[in-house]
Amino acid sequence: MSTEQPAGTELPMVKAEQVCKSFGRHQVLRGINLEVMPREVMCIIGPSGSGKSTFLRCINHLDKVSAGRLWVDGDLVGYREHGGKLHELRESEVARRRRDIGMVFQRFNLFPHRTAAENVMEAPMTVRRDSRSDAREQAGELLERVGLGDKLDHYPAELSGGQQQRVAIARALAMRPKLMLFDEPTSALDPELVGDVLAVMRQLAEDGMTMIVVTHEMGFAREAGDSLVFMDDGVVVETGKPRDVITAPRHERTQTFLSKVL
Ligand SMILES: Nc1ncnc2c1ncn2[C@@H]1O[C@H](COP(=O)(O)OP(=O)(O)OP(=O)(O)O)[C@@H](O)[C@H]1O
Ligand SMILES: [Mg+2]
16 A cells, blocks of 8 residues: 555645554554645534544654554655555654654643743754753744743742743744644633633744644634544544635534534
8 A cells, every 4th residue: 555645736744644642452443534634723612532632642653553544745644655555753753853853732731840931942952952052042042932931040939820831832832843732721721811821822823833733622623723623533534625614514423512612
């Protein structure tokens, strides 16, 4: 089977073809098909346990797909093709490709003993071997961009949850990713802190970043999303323009779910 994608048209940034994932006998993803085009913002909603996080983790190869295929920017995730055969990538190569993908989690996972700026400087210095002064300059710009230009030397414990999450976004951007994955980035935050984080994500979307956002912030999905996917029980039940899916869901399962979150 060919792993090439047809030339000519713009390549999707992410393409999933019949992606399946099992943990032991538990089949969590049961044939996910979708495409995310460059500069698209795709929001994913769905009940707890439907496989949303697992799908994001497959995209950057933190989880390995059990069957099906997944491409990021034309590259098959976890494999390269040579002489008509697929070869599993070495861990170093997996890590190299993973750098092109920024990931932001519900829990920010900042280094507690490092300042905001140092958290952002870490990967560029250790992975890209940027000089300290270059990394510091970039960290300053990125923290400015997420509205924390005055918090460079603050430690995570001195920042609110929303501020910490914005540092986490700046940190993910520091490797200049071509794709950003967000896994419920605001669901651990106090309600009054959610808006600032969503505003940063909106700006990122406007700047043209390709984003997949698992979120139940339906206002964000409607206004910033280009597409909305409803996942249930390891499959994509419904996908469409956010406004259409939200106001006129075609499937009963989508309707039932939306009636709970809207
Ligand atoms: N490493 C793992 N080992 C075994 N089972 C796992 C593992 N990771 C996830 N699962 C199972 O896969 C299913 C889907 O989990 P996943 O975290 O992808 O769901 P989700 O849609 O993100 O849910 P939530 O909305 O609660 O975050 C769950 O039943 C979970 O228990
Ligand atoms: Mg999840």
